Amino acid sequence: MSQINYEQIEQAVRLIIEAIGDDPNREGLLDTPKRVAKMYAEVFSGLNEDPKEHFQTIFGEDHEELVLVKDIPFFSMCEHHLVPFFGKAHVAYIPKGGRVTGLSKLARAVEAVARRPQLQERITSTVADAMVESLEPLGVMVVIEAEHMCMTMRGVKKPGASTVTSAVRGIFVDDASARAEVLSFLKA
Missing domain, CATH: 3.30.1130.10 (GTP cyclohydrolase I, C-terminal domain/NADPH-dependent 7-cyano-7-deazaguanine reductase, N-terminal domain)
Structure with a gap:
């Protein structure tokens, strides 16, 4: 399985924020794409792990x-x-x-x-x-x-x-x- 593409996740999160009608450049959302990318790397870390x-x-x-x-x-x-x-x-x-x-x-x-x-x-x-x-x-x-x-x-x-x-x-x-x-x- 490939490594996490942080940049691609950040772009996708910005698009989602825009798609729901919010501003990804407002103060509370500025770092949200980065935080989500880091969270996804952690939450989905099992993709590269075999339970055996x-x-x-x-x-x-x-x-x-x-x-x-x-x-x-x-x-x-x-x-x-x-x-x-x-x-x-x-x-x-x-x-x-x-x-x-x-x-x-x-x-x-x-x-x-x-x-x-x-x-x-x-x-x-x-x-x-x-x-x-x-x-x-x-x-x-x-x-x-x-x-x-x-x-x-x-x-x-x-x-x-x-x-x-x-x-x-x-x-x-x-x-x-x-x-x-x-x-x-x-x-x-």
Whole structure:
């Protein structure tokens, strides 16, 4: 993926300001194009990142029971409207053969996937698939809860509405009790 073109973003933001009928040369908006370009570079930094990179470090540990990191805060930008959505990700897996990764790596993978123009459904499945491919666990379950500003600020205008998505892989697909264990922890 190519680098961020700050100058092009600045030009586009100036055009947007003009298109909505405001003056990009007025005091409050003078530096807005530069600020937006810097923000976009940060917010979309995941475009150049593969979430599987975060699972390169694997430890051998005699553990084949549930590992769950819940309430991982994240934000992303809706690819349909380029407005934020934000919430919490819950990432669970059951290691196979003692192959575990650092807990922070689960959060880093969520962040890498979220920091690009995105859909919540895609974040959920991409994180789950990256874990399956990299860690080869017995099972993976990713649940994401988020509020979408495109539903809050415009259109239906329903602030506080929460969207929940899940991706279930491996043992969690067929083993209802394993799946229920994760869900019970999420409710606690």
